[in-house]
Amino acid sequence: DVKVTQSSRYLVKRTGEKVFLECVQDMDHENMFWYRQDPGLGLRLIYFSYDVKMKEKGDIPEGYSVSREKKERFSLILESASTNQTSMYLCASQSGRWTYEQYFGPGTRLTVT
Amino acid sequence: AQSVTQLDSHVSVSEGTPVLLRCNYSSSYSPSLFWYVQHPNKGLQLLLKYTSAATLVKGINGFEAEFKKSETSFHLTKPSAHMSDAAEYFCVVSAFISNFGNEKLTFGTGTRLTIIP
Numbered sequence A: 001d002v003k004v005t006q007s008s009r010y011l012v013k014r015t016g017e018k019v020f021l022e023c024v025q026d027m028d029h030e031n032m033f034w035y036r037q038d039p040g041l042g043l044r045l046i047y048f049s050y051d052v053k054m055k056e057k058g059d060i061p062e063g064y065s066v067s068r069e070k071k072e073r074f075s076l077i078l079e080s081a082s083t084n085q086t087s088m089y090l091c092a093s094q095s096g097r098w099t100y101e102q103y104f105g106p107g108t109r110l111t112v113t
Numbered sequence B: 001a002q003s004v005t006q007l008d009s010h011v012s013v014s015e016g017t018p019v020l021l022r023c024n025y026s027s028s029y030s031p032s033l034f035w036y037v038q039h040p041n042k043g044l045q046l047l048l049k050y051t052s053a054a055t056l057v058k059g060i061n062g063f064e065a066e067f068k069k070s071e072t073s074f075h076l077t078k079p080s081a082h083m084s085d086a087a088e089y090f091c092v093v094s095a096f097i098s099n100f101g102n103e104k105l106t107f108g109t110g111t112r113l114t115i116i117p
Helices: none
Strands: A004-006 A010-013 A019-025 A031-038 A042-051 A054-057 A064-070 A073-078 A087-094 A108-112 B003-006 B010-014 B019-021 B023-026 B032-038 B044-050 B056-058 B064-068 B073-078 B087-097 B102-107 B111-116
Touching (some): A004 A087, A010 A019, A019 A031, A019 A087, A031 A064, A042 A064, A042 A073, B003 B087, B003 B102, B010 B019, B023 B087, B032 B064, B032 B073, B073 B087
Parallel strands (some): A010 A108, B010 B111
Antiparallel strands (some): A042 A054, A064 A073, B032 B044, B032 B087
16 A cells, blocks of 8 residues: 655744654655645645655745655755744655656644744 | 636535536646545545546546536536545646656645535
């Protein structure tokens, strides 16, 4: 069964802290994605990766960076957390370049105070 | 560029009555279209997808959607609502990212479906 896990369901951090959100998939998928979900805005793509050590900016990359050192793991990094980064963060993975279904993790609800 | 508009942010129906969730899209290419569902405190799950084959697409849990190019619509329907259908539904369009030939998804803002007992 397909599985995408995220390191925390809930996280509370202070303004200015460095925050790491981890995502692991066990399906040997090439593609991985980070989204943030906000009420009334749907899901917006932050960063994605089509291969190990490869990353591309999505629609809203400002204030974020990512790391993909191993195929199964994709990390989202908030270099200096701010209150406007309080949100639900969703990780997804996808097999290959020509298939379309993305498999999502349960999400991490991050609160920055 | 592609975009998707979900015409209703909230829909309420009685159990046993039909469900209609509306979606219009815009795409520079021949689009692929999807509906995803998100139950409370759960990740998103694919409900159904259209990828240029049959225009009427059947998905899981009795849902279906019809691709209408002339109307640029991809509305989601179900003949009879069940209490377990209460969730948030996202209409999604895909487009190719030219640099790498890969597709990326653009999500609508979501429709929250409430089922009245």
